[in-house]
Amino acid sequence: MRRPVAPLAAALGAVLLLAGCGADGSGSPADLSVSAAYMPQPVSDSMAAGFLTLTNEGGTQDELTSVTSDLGEVTVHETAGGVMRKTASLAVPAHGRLVLESGGNHLMFEKLKHRPKEGEKVSVELHFAHSDPVRAELPVKPATYRPSTGH
Numbered sequence: 001m002r003r004p005v006a007p008l009a010a011a012l013g014a015v016l017l018l019a020g021c022g023a024d025g026s027g028s029p030a031d032l033s034v035s036a037a038y039m040p041q042p043v044s045d046s047m048a049a050g051f052l053t054l055t056n057e058g059g060t061q062d063e064l065t066s067v068t069s070d071l072g073e074v075t076v077h078e079t080a081g082g083v084m085r086k087t088a089s090l091a092v093p094a095h096g097r098l099v100l101e102s103g104g105n106h107l108m109f110e111k112l113k114h115r116p117k118e119g120e121k122v123s124v125e126l127h128f129a130h131s132d133p134v135r136a137e138l139p140v141k142p143a144t145y146r147p148s149t150g151h
């Protein structure tokens with residue numbers, strides 16, 4: 001009897017479809033939002049750091065590829081072994097988060113047009129591999145500020 005073959009093939013087909021979901025865009029698209037954004041008031045005239053959390057409520061991974069701001073040049077940095085370096089992109093997993101936090105991944109602002117003061121807001125535009133750009137405002141906090149909510 002060869003009967004079981006058809007259901008097995010159907011099951012395999014379903015598995016393949018699921019596996020192909022994110023790659024061919026048939027999953028729900030990335031749905032990105034920003035929270036917990038801030039910039040500690042910079043202690044330098046030329047450099048500043050920025051932090052935020054990107055949440056993806058969609059079923060497809062996306063990647064943060066670049067950031068722009070009127071304040072100056074922005075690069076995305078990762079911290080590994082206490083050393084920070086520029087990164088080409090950071091993944092925002094499907095149904096997941098990308099956290100930029102003190103001591104970890106962060107936005108690096110350089111060649112500042114001015115030194116932001118506590119109470120100001122710094123606008124950034126986040127660019128992604130697939131999604132449309134997302135604008136965010138980073139309120140400038142005291143230099144020693146640490147978010148109290150944690151993760």
Ligand code: CU
Pocket residue numbers: 077084085106107108
């Ligand atoms: Cu850095």
